[in-house]
Amino acid sequence: MPSVSLTFAGALALLNLWLAFRVIQVRRSGKVLVGDGDNPLLVCRMRAQANFVEYTPFVLILMALIEIAGGPKPWLWGIGIVYVLGRIVHAFGMDRRSMPNPARGVGACVTWAILLGLGLWAIWMASHAPAAVHYL
Numbered sequence: 001m002p003s004v005s006l007t008f009a010g011a012l013a014l015l016n017l018w019l020a021f022r023v024i025q026v027r028r029s030g031k032v033l034v035g036d037g038d039n040p041l042l043v044c045r046m047r048a049q050a051n052f053v054e055y056t057p058f059v060l061i062l063m064a065l066i067e068i069a070g071g072p073k074p075w076l077w078g079i080g081i082v083y084v085l086g087r088i089v090h091a092f093g094m095d096r097r098s099m100p101n102p103a104r105g106v107g108a109c110v111t112w113a114i115l116l117g118l119g120l121w122a123i124w125m126a127s128h129a130p131a132a133v134h135y136l
Helices: 003-030 040-068 073-095 102-127
Strands: none
Touching: 003 040, 003 073, 040 073, 040 102, 073 102
């Protein structure tokens, strides 16, 4: 059972709901049903959620496959925690539209570093897996 990646799949699903709620808050206050209504805060929050949805599936898939392949659970826990925190920092950083925005940059860099690390880890594990023995 991939308990670590399953835990983070649940946590990240809740985080996605939180991001959606933040979009809905601005939609209600600005009376915007469809699109962005030329509301800069709404655009930022919509992009924060969309960005989350663009990266999170890859992170979860890689975490699950690495866990199933026998990757060390303490490392996966640490990576999952850092990813969640990075995505929260990114969401708040997206609210502040001034440039440069350190919170947005930190969240983005954390996301990219984790995706890069997991991708390389998965490739390394696959290339160093013992060869399957075939019996005729």
